[in-house]
Amino acid sequence: MSAKVHKALYAQIPSFKCKEGCTECCGPVPFSAWERDQVKIEPGKLGRRCPYLGETGCLIYENRPLMCRLYGTVPEMKCPHKCRPEKMLSSLEGRRILAKYRKMAERP
Ligand code: SF4
Ligand code: SF4
Structure with missing residues (x-):
């Protein structure tokens, strides 16, 4: 259920396409419980963005997670390097x- 809904939103x-090598907008992002479950590697050291x-x-x-995918695609979260999809x-x-x-x- 969660997988289906997440994938439908994605x-x-x-x-x-981002500027090559850019990670400027990477920072603390929220994960849903399902998204957290998909990550099979341990998070790195604290203190990184x-x-x-x-x-x-x-x-x-x-x-x-979804927030990383959404960044740069809506007027409220524009890429500072003007990278953008063909249609925002x-x-x-x-x-x-x-x-x-x-x-x-928010679902348990
Ligand atoms: S969206 Fe823009 S700021 Fe974020 S990684 Fe891509 S190029 Fe860099
Ligand atoms: S999870 Fe999101 S914020 Fe973190 S490194 Fe990946 S794209 Fe950047």
């Missing part, structure tokens, strides 16, 4: 995705 978020940020970038890219989501679309995500993330 599918609504357009992808785009994100415990899954390695020397060469995200160590859990395929399993990164609208504020309303972003809010709807987040509302569904939060509702689901």
